[in-house]
Amino acid sequence: MQVFWIAPSEDCIICCQEVLEDCRIEESEVDELFQQQIPTSIGEGYHRVFIVHPDVKWGSKKQILTTAELQMAEAVGLVNTLQNWTVVDKIILSTKTPDKKRLFGKGNFQMLTERITKTSNITAVFVNVERLSALSEKELEEAWGIKVLDRYTVVLHIFRCNARTKEAKLQISLAEIPLLRSRLRNESANLDQQGGGSRYIMGSGETWMEVQQRMLRERELKIRAALAKLSRKRHLLRSSRRQQQFPTISIMGYTNCGKTTLIKALTGDAGLEPRDQLFATLDVTVHAGVLPCRMTVLFVDTIGFLSQLPHQLIDSFSATLEDVSHSDLIVHVRDISHPETVNQKVNVLKVLKSLQIPESLLNSILEVHNKIDLLPGYQPSELDGLPVSALTGQGLEDLKQRIEDAIMESTGQLVLTLKVELSTSQLSWLYKHGTVQEVSVEEEEGVALVRVIISAAAYGRYRKLFQVTE
Numbered sequence: 348m349q350v351f352w353i354a355p356s357e358d359c360i361i362c363c364q365e366v367l368e369d370c371r372i373e374e375s376e377v378d379e380l381f382q383q384q385i386p387t388s389i390g391e392g393y394h395r396v397f398i399v400h401p402d403v404k405w406g407s408k409k410q411i412l413t414t415a416e417l418q419m420a421e422a423v424g425l426v427n428t429l430q431n432w433t434v435v436d437k438i439i440l441s442t443k444t445p446d447k448k449r450l451f452g453k454g455n456f457q458m459l460t461e462r463i464t465k466t467s468n469i470t471a472v473f474v475n476v477e478r479l480s481a482l483s484e485k486e487l488e489e490a491w492g493i494k495v496l497d498r499y500t501v502v503l504h505i506f507r508c509n510a511r512t513k514e515a516k517l518q519i520s521l522a523e524i525p526l527l528r529s530r531l532r533n534e535s536a537n538l539d540q541q542g543g544g545s546r547y548i549m550g551s552g553e554t555w556m557e558v559q560q561r562m563l564r565e566r567e568l569k570i571r572a573a574l575a576k577l578s579r580k581r582h583l584l585r586s587s588r589r590q591q592q593f594p595t596i597s598i599m600g601y602t603n604c605g606k607t608t609l610i611k612a613l614t615g616d617a618g619l620e621p622r623d624q625l626f627a628t629l630d631v632t633v634h635a636g637v638l639p640c641r642m643t644v645l646f647v648d649t650i651g652f653l654s655q656l657p658h659q660l661i662d663s664f665s666a667t668l669e670d671v672s673h674s675d676l677i678v679h680v681r682d683i684s685h686p687e688t689v690n691q692k693v694n695v696l697k698v699l700k701s702l703q704i705p706e707s708l709l710n711s712i713l714e715v716h717n718k719i720d721l722l723p724g725y726q727p728s729e730l731d732g733l734p735v736s737a738l739t740g741q742g743l744e745d746l747k748q749r750i751e752d753a754i755m756e757s758t759g760q761l762v763l764t765l766k767v768e769l770s771t772s773q774l775s776w777l778y779k780h781g782t783v784q785e786v787s788v789e790e791e792e793g794v795a796l797v798r799v800i801i802s803a804a805a806y807g808r809y810r811k812l813f814q815v816t817e
């Protein structure tokens with residue numbers, strides 16, 4: 348009896364990333380949309396930033412499961428992630444009136460204004476709230492005489508700097524539309540004060556404001572149409588992956604938790620570049636790996652999450668996140684060494700729930716506790732948290748096994764040992780439609796025992812085709 352292991356064939360290992368890049372939309376068309384209207388007017392140069400964190404201690408705006416200090420640390424992290432940006436000074440200031448235009452009570456606002464105006468050399472104030480209203484932004488810029496940014500603007504700017512592919516650029520352009528709208532409202536209010544906003548443009552039958560609004564609508568439609576094209580391409584790729592029956596595993600989690608590092612460790616894909624930077628990954632990419640049972644699977648690297656991200660931003664990225672809802676398993680990676688790891692988990696689960704992901708997929712999430720090398724002696728206290736270090740490789744074999752078990756369950760794959768006649772095409776058929784793990788040839792009898800992973804549907808076809816009754 349002869350026993351040998353079957354290595355996965357070379358052409359089996361595919362990487363869809365290159366195919367994803369190959370879309371019909373011209374690069375120049377996308378770049379034009381991307382560069383045409385940049386609402387944040389932050390520029391590409393350096394910034395010296397003063398960060399203000401309004402600390403809300405009461406009411407519905409109060410943040411749970413976190414502290415003002417940790418939120419400030421995250422704001423500092425956002426600024427430091429940008430090249431040539433530095434934090435000059437920062438302050439946490441409590442407020443009972445976060446909904447007011449000036450965010451703070453009179454005394455605190457006055458104190459803050461003095462401090463900002465006295466700090467020399469700053470070029471922007473970053474108010475660490477999800478989104479400032481257009482009115483607030485205008486009011487604060489007037490009071491402080493300097494550019495004012497909120498989280499939405501800063502995060503979008505990071506996205507802008509990190510965007511490489513057409514899809515990322517288009518999604519960012521779409522996420523910027525609300526900013527362009529509110530800037531337009533501000534400009535229109537200014538013009539109205541001067542009596543100009545409602546004047547008709549000669550010969551057009553439209554006012555200046557109407558023309559601007561129309562142009563913005565047209566821009567949005569163009570972006571959406573281009574994204575729809577790319578989404579169709581994605582759909583096609585997904586169907587072809589389906590046909591090839593490669594199970595797909597989406598790796599998700601908070602930004603900088605180690606998703607890309609983990610995929611690199613699981614697949615050995617040298618092309619992946621993990622970086623100590625927030626939002627290093629902005630594109631959904633697919634990478635092939637092999638499970639202990641020798642089955643080829645595809646790992647999907649995704650954009651990271653962040654607390655308090657406006658829904659519009661997530662919506663803009665929904666096209667790329669569509670891949671997630673079509674996967675067979677979600678692995679939720681947590682940076683267990685992070686002081687805010689619990690809050691990060693809550694945020695990730697909240698976003699996942701809002702993404703129209705099938706219930707069965709949400710209920711079978713595999714949680715991974717990453718970066719345990721930074722916490723010597725770490726034992727997960729929560730059930731089902733699998734401790735690993737993507738950097739040192741600790742726990743990765745266990746993780747692969749857990750992924751395999753979960754994939755077998757969710758895809759309804761069967762592990763069978765079949766007796767095949769060597770004179771027929773049964774064996775080659777099994778190679779084509781399943782994952783052959785082991786073949787034991789019994790030469791005298793002209794048969795082989797084949798251990799194969801195969802879907803129930805494919806096994807049904809096999810039985811019919813070769814009239815197998817076993």
Ligand SMILES: Nc1nc2c(ncn2[C@@H]2O[C@H](COP(=O)(O)OP(=O)(O)OP(=O)(O)O)[C@@H](O)[C@H]2O)c(=O)[nH]1
Nearest residue numbers: 603604605606607608621622626627628651737738
């Ligand atoms: N010590 C330690 N560092 C890790 C580990 N895994 C990842 N890192 C580091 O964490 C940083 C972020 O890693 P990435 O893999 O880029 O994280 P990500 O989740 O893909 O981040 P985004 O794409 O920005 O959302 C890098 O500096 C990695 O080297 C780990 O197990 N241990």
Ligand SMILES: [Mg+2]
Nearest residue numbers: 606607627628
């Ligand atoms: Mg990444």
